[in-house]
Amino acid sequence: MKLSLKNQPFLLLLPCIYCTDVIIKSSPSANEGVIQTEVEKTVTLSCVVEGSPEKEELQWYRNDRLVSLKEENSLQQSHLCVEQISTNDNGAVFTCQLKTNSTTKASILLEVYYAPDLNGSEEVRVAEGSDIALSCDVRAYPPVSVVWKKEDALLDLSSNSYHTSNNGITAQLSISNIKHYVHEGLYTCETSSSVYGKNSKTFSIIVEDKVMKFPLGPMIAGLVVVFLTILLALVSRRKKIMKCFKRTVLH
Incomplete structure (x- = not known):
């Protein structure tokens, strides 16, 4: 097809002289x-x-x-x-x-x-029956993968007492209703990356016997009330006590 410009408006194509x-x-x-x-x-x-x-x-x-x-x-x-x-x-x-x-x-x-800042170890003492959360700073670029271990073996997360979370900044292992024979031991937060290899931080959990907590404040307040009651009773009966004492001396 041949394009004709006859009787068509004149078209002028100008190059860009000043293209900033x-x-x-x-x-x-x-x-x-x-x-x-x-x-x-x-x-x-x-x-x-x-x-x-x-x-x-x-x-x-x-x-x-x-x-x-x-x-x-x-x-x-x-x-x-x-x-x-x-x-x-x-x-x-x-x-x-x-x-x-x-x-x-x-x-x-x-x-x-940058690699995750993971190193060293931490000792954690916790009372039996309580809950605890272990946290690792896993910020890195490129992002790294995270696993939790116990005694160098992958942690069995099928137990209801273990819960993990990872938002790319903090990886957390939560343990509920801690027991001596189940949860005491060495835990490891381990990251792995094709760029940085493996990095880890360890937590040594020591489970202590549950300590019975007494309400010390109310106990002290109760003792004070008892003491004041006895003191007021003695003061109110002072005259009778003194009379009884005089009779005993006369005899």
Whole structure:
């Protein structure tokens, strides 16, 4: 099919002479808009305006919060230095945009790799018949899997006395109605990951005999009442006692 422009309005296609764009460069380098780094490392970000005949003012945002910049660090190019990367920086999005046109922007995402902070051991003393909860900090990126063990063997969770939970931040083992012969021993919270291997924390549970608790406060109050009652009785009978004493002396 042949297209004819005869008797058609004149169409003029113009190339984009001034196409303003914003580009972010980083160290370490980003891969498809994502920077992978580790805790306590440093990330530098550089934002450059391209294709504008005039000097443009730039703005940086961390997630939805505006980053304060010095004036000399905001015209045509701008630099950010994120030092001492922490776990709180994981998932943070840094966006550079034109102040006069927020649609002209570029963004970069931080992925902070860190292992779960699990180590050492803890001794836990608990009275027989009571309940207890053991907790482990399992925060990590990438996330890790968690298992509970007793005496180095996987814990049998079919028992109604054991309940586990894990919200990606804290893994918890709850034990109810603790008994000497069932629950005393060494428990382990163990995480595993293809990146960090295995990490663990141990809890040594010692079950003590149940101590009968006496209501000390009411008991003391009762003794005080009895003492005052006896004292008042003695005072009220003082005259009779004295007369009886005098008669005994006369005889």
